[in-house]
Amino acid sequence: MITRTVSKNPRTTRGDLVNDLQRAGTKVTKATISNTLRRQGLKSCSARRARLKFAREHLDDPEEDWENVIWSDETKIELFGKNSTRRVWRRKNAELHPKNTIPTVKHGGGNIMLWGCFSAKGPG
Template identity: 90%
Template structure:
């Protein structure tokens, strides 16, 4: 019954199972339930967060996957991806264990500083390819379409040259309204950029998301104390991430 119940509804809790079995006349503990499910190869894990997909999104993702299923690796090595992300000050502190004596839990060496509401944040734009990182810049104002096009003009082409991208390289960005605006599309067309068509609601397919996650973990481990340090650490750690990490 236990295995059948959780197979039908994986969100069933151990407490739910204890209550269901008690109503059926069987008394068990949560530990017994855990052991029983573990013997069946089932363990409790955090549910993964994934995009909420409508049928049209599913079809677009499937179409994209089929169209690129047999693309040679060399084609993907000729793609530059760009994106924006927000990095919080104190916002990604990792849980860390410390060796300490009794009643020393508040000693500065044994604590991780936190502040209300995250302590501030910075917005970054960056790009990368399989050959390594392109430029990373801080966006200090609210980004609109005009600013986005200026960022691409000032940073994307220099990044492509620095990375020694092959002729005919492909640009990839997501479907943010600033990216898909008519003026942006026209600007890209006039610059003769070849843009990779990208399915909506597909951050899990977007390779730069892995890079942002890696950057945020590295920054959190260094625990910057103010915004200036946060920006400096982001720039330093971005430059340190190897090309193999970005193409993973």
């Protein structure tokens, strides 16, 4: 039941699994859940952000084209609550499967946004 649940929804937490099993009449610990999933070849990993479309579109671009690119990124630091990493249970080499990724959606709240960039000529 543990493996089946995690296969359907890799974002299931150990706490969710413990609660589901308790409702079914079986008492287990979080450590038992982890050990069971590890024996099935699964491990807890950070969910990846999927950016495959861009990578595939530019796979064969010549090196000179990249000298005209400015790379930028931003991060949000939440002032209230946790800015925690979500974890998923997955098998080896399955990190980019859609079930194992999280969408890159921004939402409001008390936070600070930071931005930076760099190019072939240096940081900005």
